[in-house]
Amino acid sequence: MVDSQSSASRESSSGDDKPLVEIRGLTFYRGSRAIFDNIDIDIHRGKLTAIMGPSGTGKTTLLRLIGGQLRPHAGTILVDGESVTKLSYKQLYQLRKRIGMLFQNGALFTHQNVFDNVAFALREHTKLPESMIRDIVLMKLEAVGLRGAHQLMPVELSGGMSRRVALARAIALDPMMMMYDEPFTGQDPITMGVLVSLLRRLNDALHLTSILVSHDVKETLSIADYAYVISEGKVVEHGTADALKNTQSDWVKQFLNGLSDGPVPFHYPAGDLYEDLLNGGKS
Amino acid sequence: MIAFIENLGESALNIFEKLGRGVVFFINALAGFPALILRFTLVIQQLYAVGVLSLIIIGVAGFFVGMVLGLQGYNTLIDFGAEESLGVVVALTLVRELGPVVSALLYAGRAGSALTAEIGLMKATEQLSAMEMMAVDPMHRVIAPRLLAGIIAVPLLAALFSAVGVMGGYFVGVGLVGVDEGTFWSQMQDSVDIYDDVLNGVIKSIVFGIVVTWIAVFEGYDTVPTSEGVSRATTRTVVHGSLAVLGLDFVLTALMFGD
Numbered sequence: 001m002v003d004s005q006s007s008a009s010r011e012s013s014s015g016d017d018k019p020l021v022e023i024r025g026l027t028f029y030r031g032s033r034a035i036f037d038n039i040d041i042d043i044h045r046g047k048l049t050a051i052m053g054p055s056g057t058g059k060t061t062l063l064r065l066i067g068g069q070l071r072p073h074a075g076t077i078l079v080d081g082e083s084v085t086k087l088s089y090k091q092l093y094q095l096r097k098r099i100g101m102l103f104q105n106g107a108l109f110t111h112q113n114v115f116d117n118v119a120f121a122l123r124e125h126t127k128l129p130e131s132m133i134r135d136i137v138l139m140k141l142e143a144v145g146l147r148g149a150h151q152l153m154p155v156e157l158s159g160g161m162s163r164r165v166a167l168a169r170a171i172a173l174d175p176m177m178m179m180y181d182e183p184f185t186g187q188d189p190i191t192m193g194v195l196v197s198l199l200r201r202l203n204d205a206l207h208l209t210s211i212l213v214s215h216d217v218k219e220t221l222s223i224a225d226y227a228y229v230i231s232e233g234k235v236v237e238h239g240t241a242d243a244l245k246n247t248q249s250d251w252v253k254q255f256l257n258g259l260s261d262g263p264v265p266f267h268y269p270a271g272d273l274y275e276d277l278l279n280g281g282k283s
Numbered sequence: 284m285i286a287f288i289e290n291l292g293e294s295a296l297n298i299f300e301k302l303g304r305g306v307v308f309f310i311n312a313l314a315g316f317p318a319l320i321l322r323f324t325l326v327i328q329q330l331y332a333v334g335v336l337s338l339i340i341i342g343v344a345g346f347f348v349g350m351v352l353g354l355q356g357y358n359t360l361i362d363f364g365a366e367e368s369l370g371v372v373v374a375l376t377l378v379r380e381l382g383p384v385v386s387a388l389l390y391a392g393r394a395g396s397a398l399t400a401e402i403g404l405m406k407a408t409e410q411l412s413a414m415e416m417m418a419v420d421p422m423h424r425v426i427a428p429r430l431l432a433g434i435i436a437v438p439l440l441a442a443l444f445s446a447v448g449v450m451g452g453y454f455v456g457v458g459l460v461g462v463d464e465g466t467f468w469s470q471m472q473d474s475v476d477i478y479d480d481v482l483n484g485v486i487k488s489i490v491f492g493i494v495v496t497w498i499a500v501f502e503g504y505d506t507v508p509t510s511e512g513v514s515r516a517t518t519r520t521v522v523h524g525s526l527a528v529l530g531l532d533f534v535l536t537a538l539m540f541g542d
Contacts, residue, residue: 067416096418107413121417124424169417 018081020045020177020209021066026075028058028065035061037233038075043177048203048210050224052217053231054255054264059213060104062230063179066211067099068092080176097125100170104182106162108154108169114141115150118169125173140168144198160191164198171202177209178202184216192216196223217256221245229255305501308426312500315420315427325424329432333394333496337440340389345377345444348385349451352376356452357460369462370471373452374445378475378484379540382445384532387491390437391524395499398429399520402503403513411504426500433496434489441488483539490531495524 021043028036035058043049051059064070066077068084077084082095108117118137122128128136141147144164154162163183170178180199184192200223203210214220221227221241229237229244229252237244237252247253254262270276319326356372402425405411411421449471456462475481499520506516 064412069412069415093418093420096416099416101413101416103409103413105408107409109410109413110408121419124417124419166413173417 018045019043020080021211022076022078023066024076024078026065026072026077028061028070028072030061034233036065036072036075036230039230039233039235041228041235041238043209043211044226045209046203046207047225048200048212048223050212050214050220050227052213052215052220052227052229052255054215057230057232059215059230060181063101063181063211063213066179067096067101097121097173098176099179100173100175100177101179102163102167102170102181102183104185106154106159106166108157108162108166110154112154113150114146114152114154114157114165117154117165118150118172120169121172136172137168140172141165143171143202144168145194158191160187160195163187163195167198167202171206171208174206175208177211180210180212180214182214183212184214184219192219199223217258221256231255301505304505305497308422308501308504309497311422312426312430312497315423316431318423319427319431325428326431326435329428330436333390333398333429333432334436334439337390337393337436338443340393341386341440341444342447344385344389345382345447346451346454348381348444349373349377349448349453350455351451352381352448353452353455354460357456357462366462367466368470369452369456370449370467370469371474373456374449374471374475375480377445377448377452378480380484380532380536382448383441383484383488383491384528386441386444387437387488387495387528388525390433390440390492391495391499391521391528394433394436395495395520395524396517398433398496398499399503399506399517400513402426402429402500403506403508403516406504406506407508407510407513421504426504429500430496433499434492437492437495438485438488441484441491445484483535486539487532487535490535491528494527494531498524498527 019042021041023039023041026036026039026041027034041051041062051062053059061070065072066079066084068087071085079095080098082091084092084095087095108114109120112120115134115137118140119133122133122136126133138147138150141150144167146161146164146168149157149161149165154165157165167183183195183199187195196219199210199212202208212220212224221244224241226240227238227244228235231251237247237249239247244252244256247256251263253259254264260266352373353369356369356376357366360366360368360372402411405421405425411425414421414424453467457464457467502516502520502523506512
């Protein structure tokens with residue numbers, strides 16, 4: 001287990017060592033299944049922190065818990081010193097104005113064009129004149145390389161373009177923190193490269209704090225300052241990319257190297273094959 | 284037997300639980316109404332979607348229903364030598380009953396199903412979640428304008444249905460079968476009361492507008508976010524909306540016109 005983040009850290013924008021997000025004793029159930037069982041996670045200011053783990057381990061659920069869309073069954077989640085679970089409706093919505101989130105499929109509003117999608121939060125939360133909103137939107141789109149696509153409708157965009165537009169929309173209000181939900185899934189190598197570099201550059205240029213949820217190990221570790229690996233409701237490893245590569249855990253080795261067999265078996269638990277074939281499973 | 288009773292109990296609990304969620308949902312949506320005064324363009328956009336786009340089906344259906352009423356009414360009344368009362372029969376039937384009821388049924392089928400599908404797909408594609416994370420409450424931004432637009436649109440559509448229906452009755456009664464034009468209109472004017480008939484019809488259509496739009500937006504918001512879930516929710520909107528209209532029509536008729 002690696003305790004220090006200092007090796008890969010960049011200077012915090014605020015200079016404050018206190019984590020932006022502090023998760024303590026988080027427990028969350030779906031039915032009787034524990035998605036998180038008393039886990040602790042720190043997200044430090046100015047860093048890009050990755051949350052990795054196999055499909056179905058609750059990585060997206062973690063983002064929803066941080067954003068206050070779900071309530072934990074136990075534990076605390078502090079975002080910038082505010083306990084998400086104890087905030088009133090109004091306070092929670094005020095906090096969300098300072099958080100941007102990129103959804104897995106982009107979640108663009110299909111009845112609005114690219115420009116209006118990016119302008120949405122600005123029109124909802126500010127009283128800026130339309131000329132200024134136009135300038136801001138075009139600058140955000142320029143940052144993701146899609147200024148020229150501002151009049152297109154979401155159906156006219158490729159998957160990678162949709163995510164970049166959604167990224168521009170998420171940073172429209174200049175948030176303090178960005179949460180990325182599986183941004184690399186299903187992307188071709190060029191788009192993947194664009195997104196990987198974009199996430200890192202945006203984090204540094206805008207002095208963001210970023211949480212990147214992904215199971216694309218290589219790409220994620222190439223840009224993450226720090227990473228948590230979660231499985232079956234527990235944090236099984238955390239540390240810098242280099243530290244994770246030198247892990248002693250067989251499970252983490254299997255996950256990071258994509259091995260088909262290991263602590264996570266190739267076969268789903270089943271009865272005897274001979275019995276199944278000859279007796280139709282009736283022993 | 285025990286299993287049957289357990290299933291029955293579970294189904295009843297599910298129904299009450301959903302009803303409870305629906306009531307809370309409705310109250311939350313109503314809480315978004317005051318803010319719409321300052322952003323009435325959101326309501327106007329939805330009025331176009333649920334109202335203006337329903338005009339053709341309401342107009343065509345109203346005209347045909349009026350024509351049928353004219354023909355059936357004439358064939359019945361002539362046996363009693365009372366064909367001069369055709370205008371009254373057509374107008375009262377439309378204003379009291381068929382206008383509010385049929386227009387609400389058509390509204391549930393055309394606009395209600397579209398509302399459910401739209402909101403359900405917004406949920407399935409995480410657009411509602413994205414809105415929440417941008418600190419915009421979907422209850423206020425998406426649901427409230429649609430609910431208010433439905434409440435405004437249905438009485439207007441019902442009024443249009445009745446007006447076009449009267450024209451259909453006039454076309455058949457006066458134009459085709461030869462009822463006297465003056466008698467047709469004057470008897471209608473004498474017998475249709477603005478409070479007892481027209482106002483009661485308007486009240487019915489407002490109630491239908493509230494209930495059908497509430498069902499439509501709630502089913503969309505409450506849908507299981509899959510293609511099958513959206514499909515089922517859309518079906519439920521039409522079925523539950525239509526049954527609610529027919530059931531409430533009896534209750535309201537009994538309250539308004541029962542002795």
